[in-house]
Amino acid sequence: MVETETGLKVKCLRSDNGGEYIDGGFSEYCAAQGIRMEKTIPGTPQQNGVAERMNRTLNERARSMRLHAGLPKTFWADAVSTTAYLINRGPSVPMEFRIPKEVWSGKEVKFSHLKVFGCVSYVHIDSDARSKLDAKSKICFFIGYGDEKFGYRFWDEQNRKIIRSRNVIFNEQVMYKDRSSVVSDVTEIDQKKSKFVNLDELTESIVQKGGEEDKENVNSQVDLSTPVVEVRRSSRNIRPPQRYSPVLNYLLLTGGGEPECYDEALQDENSSKWELAMKDEMDSLLGNQTWELTELPVGKKALHNKWVYRIKNEHDGSKRYKARLVVKGFQQKEGIDYTEIFSPVVKMSTIRLVLGMVAVENLHLEQLDVKTAFLHGDLEEDLYMIQPEGFIVQGQENLVCKLRKSLYGLKQAPRQWYKKFDNFMHRIGFKRCEVDHCCYVKSFDNSYIILLLYVDDMLIAGSDIEKINNLKKQLSKQFAMKDLGAAKQILGMRIIRDKANGTLKLSQSEYVKKVLSRFNMNEAKPVSTPLGSHFKLSKEQSPKTEEERDHMSKVPYASAIGSLMYAMVCTRPDIAHAVGVVSRFMSKPGKQHWEAVKWILRYLKGSLDTCLCFTGASLKLQGYVDADFAGDIDSRKSTTGFVFTLGGTTISWTSNL
Known part of the structure; x- marks a missing residue:
């Protein structure tokens, strides 16, 4: 068949020592046809690696299909x-x-x-x-x-x-x-x-x-399962794609007209709102007795600070002006101003797991926000800070602030806040989860409460709303809290719940739109795959000439990867492999690497509404794992990935080289 269809002659047949190959009749036939027979040494399948690899592929896929x-x-x-x-x-x-x-x-x-x-x-x-x-x-x-x-x-x-x-x-x-x-x-x-x-x-x-x-x-x-219909031609106007222009100000973190410093805030058209926001922040700081004015001791240095301004978009579409006094923690010295700085936050997989439980068991899901959370942490070191700009006490300009509580920007601030919150949760009878130290559980006779903590954001899930309200009161007595009611948004992810249909969706469509706009890809042509099969990325495609290096230095490669990675970590397992591939070339990205990144952005453009949807199906946990067997062109390493689902909805995933 091979000789007939290709016009080529079979010259050699490599096989193991199986009886069907070394049989006298078969050997005689090959000899008569001039076909050379090569036999591998017993116990060395690697000598016929291509065939053995295909045998394994056939067997594994066939087993999966049959099961x-x-x-x-x-x-x-x-x-x-x-x-x-x-x-x-x-x-x-x-x-x-x-x-x-x-x-x-x-x-x-x-x-x-x-x-x-x-x-x-x-x-x-x-x-x-x-x-x-x-x-x-x-x-x-x-x-x-x-x-x-x-x-x-x-x-x-x-x-x-x-x-x-x-x-x-x-x-x-x-x-x-x-x-x-x-x-x-x-x-x-x-x-x-x-x-x-x-x-x-x-x-x-x-x-x-x-x-x-x-x-x-x-x-x-012919697809026999559907009626045959004529192909519909698109009436859409074809327009040339807009290419990314490197001159865009993509490095700006404050893209919503937010002031960069105190002087800009006073000159801004919304200066009255910024002044009110700064006053609210100072009221919180002074009310919490965050510092006391004193003279700077000999041999000590006072840390500097700055005002940080942000416009927060609420889930109802309104805007909230927020000012935060932040210490310049990079001036701190290890062993003098701080020792330990590690502080845990709740894992994304834990959040998704709890949301799945909420959908299946129809639990209440409430949200709380801690006002100036870091201010509640008690400091263990003597730290001093200059007085905040715009709020220097008249007649005491030479004094500095001796910090009694931690402030945003301090290296140990997150750790001190977590230690205080953790002690409080233990006092009121909650148990900390061993695999996630920011997940707390308390059981009652016929119900339970789960609390998740991500710095100053809290999610509370439980079947008894009275127990949840009681927990809110206990938290409000200990910390300055803001009750946000039923959870609508967490860490930039929208929580869309339909109790009638028993569904709960976790979406980042608004975040993805901002990312596309930031990199001028909001008008790009969508594609249907996260990474096209024609992309065979390797280090060989990195810039080799000075002209290429100069061109790529103006491309926001690392910034785009970071933006994609947050979407991938939170709600988009479908781009995990693609983001993992383009992340390998962060040090020296080339034009082909950047084209692959833009391809992923185009895929997101065509799948804005893709989200995680939890249903009331079941709490059945399933896991899947696979590897591509030496898929990396440069290192010949394998990319391994796994996916775990709860009731059919993905809650944990990864794709690693």
Whole structure:
């Protein structure tokens, strides 16, 4: 077959020492045809590495397909055959992501005829094989393709035989293992008989019009599960894509007209709002007895500070002007001004896990915000700070602030706040989760409460609203709190809950829009994949000339990667692998690397509404793991990834080299 289809002669056959290869008749045939036989040494499969690697790939994929469908082991050969069929029609890494079938035949491969292995299928019964009142179809199970023959292959369990057919309706949502739930009455299928395609007429029509495809190709590639309709042509106006311009001020962190310093705040058109925000901050600081004025001791240095201004967008669309006094902590010296600085925050996977529990068990979900959280932490070192700009006490200009409580910007501020909060939670009977030290749980007779802490943001989940309100009162007595009511937003992620349908969505669509706008990609043409198969990124594509290095120095590569990474970590597992790949070239990104980053942004443009949706299905936890076996071009290392789902919704994922 190989010699006939390619015009080339088989010169060598490499195999192991299996009896089927060293049999006298086979050896004599090869000798007569001039085919050299190479036999590997026993116990050394690496000498035939390409074939052994493919054997493993076939076996693993076939096993997965068979187990997913729930078919018995007796169908292993069908699963392997189907796996080989699919591999020949999928992109091949050694062939530079080209499709083997297309390279072999020189014809374009279609995919519309591909179906899920082991799914329920309703096979049409010819009129001469049934009476007028018999059913027009019977339930079978799809087990493969016809290869050199037309149609599909099916397992007819009722008659215990394998049949072939081309007039079929597939139900790809139901597998063999779910066959008990399939109703044997196929009256509904009979009513859909108009969907069956007259394959002969369709084939003849296509051949007459096109002339390039033969009947075999057409018969194997017609999707028999849907009616044939004419292709709809787009009426959209085609416009050239807008390229990223490096002169954009992409490094600005304050893109919403926020002042950079105290003087700018006083000259801003909203100066009155900024002044009110600074006064509120100072009232909190003084009311909390954060410092006391004193003379600076000999040998001590006073830390500097600055005002930081932000405009907060609330979930209801309103804007809140916020000013924060921040200490310049980079002036601190280890061992003198601080020792330990580590402070935990709740893990993203814990947040998603709790949200899944909220959806399944229909729990209340409330949110609290701690006003000036770091001010509650008690300092263990003697620290001094100059008086805040704009609020220097008249007549005491020479005095400095001796800090009694921690302030934002201090290296130990997060740690001191967490220690105080942790002690309080233990006092009121909450237990800290061992695997996440920012998750606290308290059990009651018929209910429980879960509290998650991310610096100054809190989520509280529980079935008893009275218990939750009691916890809020206890927290408000100890700390200055702001009750935000039912949770609407956490860490820039929107929480959209539909109690009627029992769903809870976690979305970052607004964040993604800001990212696209920041990199001038909000008008880019969307794509359907996170990273195109034509991207084969390597270190060889890094800049080699001074001109290329100068060009890439103006491209915000690291900034874009950081923005993508936050979306990936929070709600977008679909871009985890793509972001991991482009992150490998942070030190020396080239033009191709930047094109890949823009491709990911274009993918996000086309999937703005993609989010995590938790339903009330179940609390069943499932995990999946896979590796690409030496997929990195430069190091030949493997990329490993895992996904864990709760009730079918992803809660934890990673993609690592």
